[in-house]
Amino acid sequence: MLELATVSLLNGIVYGLLLFMLTSGLTLIFSMMGVLNFAHASVFMVGAYLSYQFARWVGFWPALVIAPLACGLIGAAIERYGLRHVHKSGHVAEILFTFGLAYLIEELVTMIWGRNAVANSVPAVIDFPLFSLFGSSFPAYKGLMMAISIAMFVFLYVALKRTRIGLVIQAALTHPQMVGALGHDVPGIFVLVFAVGSALAGLAGVIGGFMLLTQPTLANAIGPIVFVVVVIGGLGSLGGALIASMLIGILQTFAVAIDYSLLDALRAAGIAVTRASPLYDFYSIKVATAAPIVPYVLLVLMLIVRPRGLMGKRDV
Amino acid sequence: MLEVDDLHAYYGKSHILQGVSFTVGDGEIVSLLGRNGAGRSTTVKTIMGTVPPVGSIRFNGDRIDGLRPHEIARKGLGYVPEDRAIFPTLTVRENLLLGVKSTTRKGRWSMDDMFALFPLLRERADAPGGVLSGGEQQMLTICRSLMGDPALLMVDEPTEGLAPKMVALVRELLEKIAARGIAILIIEQKLTIALAICHRLYVMGHGRIVFEGNALELRADDSIRREWLEV
Incomplete structure (x- = not known):
C-alpha cells in the first residue's frame, strides 16, 4: 500500500507539474488580456512535434531549447498579427479566432507529420533509472521533468515579483490603461506575455510528448483538462494554478491506481448489494475506470461551491 | 506647451468632443471646468491617446495626436485619472516605482521627494495600495505620476469625495508641484480648489469650450456660471 501510494504520489506530482507548465501561461494570458486562448493546448502539441523533429536532426538537448523558443515566436506572432487585430471586435471574436486557430494547427500538424502518432520516445540520454523505490525504478526523464517544472515556477515567480517588468505586468492585470498612461508599452508587454506563455506551453510539450502520444489529437486530449485546472485554480491566479494542477495531477493518478x-x-460497510439491487452496474464501476472524469467532477463541484476558483478574484 | 486645436472625439456614434481648442503655457495652472458630461474627462483621455483623437494636439511643438498612450506619456505628459487607478495589490512603493518611465534617465523627482511631500506614504510604503483611504490614494496617484517627471500634469477631479482636510493637502501638493515649474491642467466640477489656484480657466459645455478667462472674470459673469456650471 505504501509502495502504491509513494509511486502514485511521485507520478501525480510529475503530471501535476506538467499541467502547471501549461496552465501558468494560459492563466497569465487570460488575466492580462481577458482572452481564454483555446489554441494554447495546440501550441503545447506543436512543442511536442517540434522537439521530436529537432531531436532527430540535432539531438535532444538542443531540441529542448529550440522547440520552446520556436513556440514563443509562434505565440508572439499570434498576438501581434492575429489577436491584436481581432481585439477591436470584442471577446466573442477573440475566442472564435483562437478556436479556429486550434483547428488550423491541428490540420497543419496532420499535413506535416501525418495522422498517426510519431515515434516520440524518451531519448536514450535521459532514459535510465534515477533511483529505485520499493523495487520499481523512477526514470530519469521524470526527474528532469520535475526539475524543469520547478525551475520554471521559480523563474516565473522571480520574474513577476522581483523585476520591473513583472511589476508592470502585475499592474497591467488590473489597470492596463493607467499603466500605458504612465509610459509603459502595454501592447509590447502583451506580446511578451503571450510569447512567454506559449514558450512555456512549448516546453511542456517537449517533456509532455514522451508521456502522452505525440499525435494530432494531443491538443484535444490535454486542452479540456487545462481549462479545468485554470477554472479550479481561479482565472488569472498563478498560485491557484499551481495548487489546482497538483491537486488534479495527484487525484487523477491515485484514482487510476x-x-x-x-x-x-x-x-466493507456491511451493506449487502446484489446483482438485483438498483444501480448495481453503477456501484460496480471501478475508481480506476472512472478516473478520467475526476477533474470534471471537481470542476462542477467548484463551480457550484466557489465559482471564482481556489484563489481567483472574480467569478467565472 | 500644450496646444489643442479643433479636437473632436467619438464614443461609437456619439460625437462627444465637437471642436475643442485651448492651450496650456509653460508652468501655468489651467482649469477645465464644466458639468458632468460636458466632455472634460474625454478631452484629457483624448490628449492621452486612450480615446482616438480627430484634430490637432501639439506638445512642445510636436504633434502627439495619433501616438500611443505610452509614447505620449514619454513625451512628458502625466495623467491622473478620476478613478485614481491605484494598483491595489501592489505596495505603495511599487505603485510609485511604476510611475518611473525609464530606469536609465533620472527624473527630477525621487522616492524620497515623494515621502517628503506626503510623509504618510513613507509610513505606508509597504502596505498594499488598495488599503489606503480615498485621500491617501489621491496623493499616491499624483505622486506616482510625478515620478515619471512630467512637464505637464493633467489631474481629473482631484478633490472629488475627499474630506476638507484632504482637500487642503491635495491643494497644497498641487501648489508645490506648480512651484517647481510644472504646468498643471486641473479638471473640476464643483470648483473646490480650481478657482483658488489656477491662472487661467476654460468652461466646457456640450463638447465645446464656452468660456475662456480667469477666476475673477468667471466670478463676474453670472450668466456663464448659471448656464454651464451651477447644478
Whole structure:
C-alpha cells in the first residue's frame, strides 16, 4: 500500500507539474488580456512535434531549447498579427479566432507529420533509472521533468515579483490603461506575455510528448483538462494554478491506481448489494475506470461551491 | 506647451468632443471646468491617446495626436485619472516605482521627494495600495505620476469625495508641484480648489469650450456660471 501510494504520489506530482507548465501561461494570458486562448493546448502539441523533429536532426538537448523558443515566436506572432487585430471586435471574436486557430494547427500538424502518432520516445540520454523505490525504478526523464517544472515556477515567480517588468505586468492585470498612461508599452508587454506563455506551453510539450502520444489529437486530449485546472485554480491566479494542477495531477493518478469500486466500499460497510439491487452496474464501476472524469467532477463541484476558483478574484 | 486645436472625439456614434481648442503655457495652472458630461474627462483621455483623437494636439511643438498612450506619456505628459487607478495589490512603493518611465534617465523627482511631500506614504510604503483611504490614494496617484517627471500634469477631479482636510493637502501638493515649474491642467466640477489656484480657466459645455478667462472674470459673469456650471 505504501509502495502504491509513494509511486502514485511521485507520478501525480510529475503530471501535476506538467499541467502547471501549461496552465501558468494560459492563466497569465487570460488575466492580462481577458482572452481564454483555446489554441494554447495546440501550441503545447506543436512543442511536442517540434522537439521530436529537432531531436532527430540535432539531438535532444538542443531540441529542448529550440522547440520552446520556436513556440514563443509562434505565440508572439499570434498576438501581434492575429489577436491584436481581432481585439477591436470584442471577446466573442477573440475566442472564435483562437478556436479556429486550434483547428488550423491541428490540420497543419496532420499535413506535416501525418495522422498517426510519431515515434516520440524518451531519448536514450535521459532514459535510465534515477533511483529505485520499493523495487520499481523512477526514470530519469521524470526527474528532469520535475526539475524543469520547478525551475520554471521559480523563474516565473522571480520574474513577476522581483523585476520591473513583472511589476508592470502585475499592474497591467488590473489597470492596463493607467499603466500605458504612465509610459509603459502595454501592447509590447502583451506580446511578451503571450510569447512567454506559449514558450512555456512549448516546453511542456517537449517533456509532455514522451508521456502522452505525440499525435494530432494531443491538443484535444490535454486542452479540456487545462481549462479545468485554470477554472479550479481561479482565472488569472498563478498560485491557484499551481495548487489546482497538483491537486488534479495527484487525484487523477491515485484514482487510476485504485482498483476498487463503490461496491467494495458498500460491502466493507456491511451493506449487502446484489446483482438485483438498483444501480448495481453503477456501484460496480471501478475508481480506476472512472478516473478520467475526476477533474470534471471537481470542476462542477467548484463551480457550484466557489465559482471564482481556489484563489481567483472574480467569478467565472 | 500644450496646444489643442479643433479636437473632436467619438464614443461609437456619439460625437462627444465637437471642436475643442485651448492651450496650456509653460508652468501655468489651467482649469477645465464644466458639468458632468460636458466632455472634460474625454478631452484629457483624448490628449492621452486612450480615446482616438480627430484634430490637432501639439506638445512642445510636436504633434502627439495619433501616438500611443505610452509614447505620449514619454513625451512628458502625466495623467491622473478620476478613478485614481491605484494598483491595489501592489505596495505603495511599487505603485510609485511604476510611475518611473525609464530606469536609465533620472527624473527630477525621487522616492524620497515623494515621502517628503506626503510623509504618510513613507509610513505606508509597504502596505498594499488598495488599503489606503480615498485621500491617501489621491496623493499616491499624483505622486506616482510625478515620478515619471512630467512637464505637464493633467489631474481629473482631484478633490472629488475627499474630506476638507484632504482637500487642503491635495491643494497644497498641487501648489508645490506648480512651484517647481510644472504646468498643471486641473479638471473640476464643483470648483473646490480650481478657482483658488489656477491662472487661467476654460468652461466646457456640450463638447465645446464656452468660456475662456480667469477666476475673477468667471466670478463676474453670472450668466456663464448659471448656464454651464451651477447644478
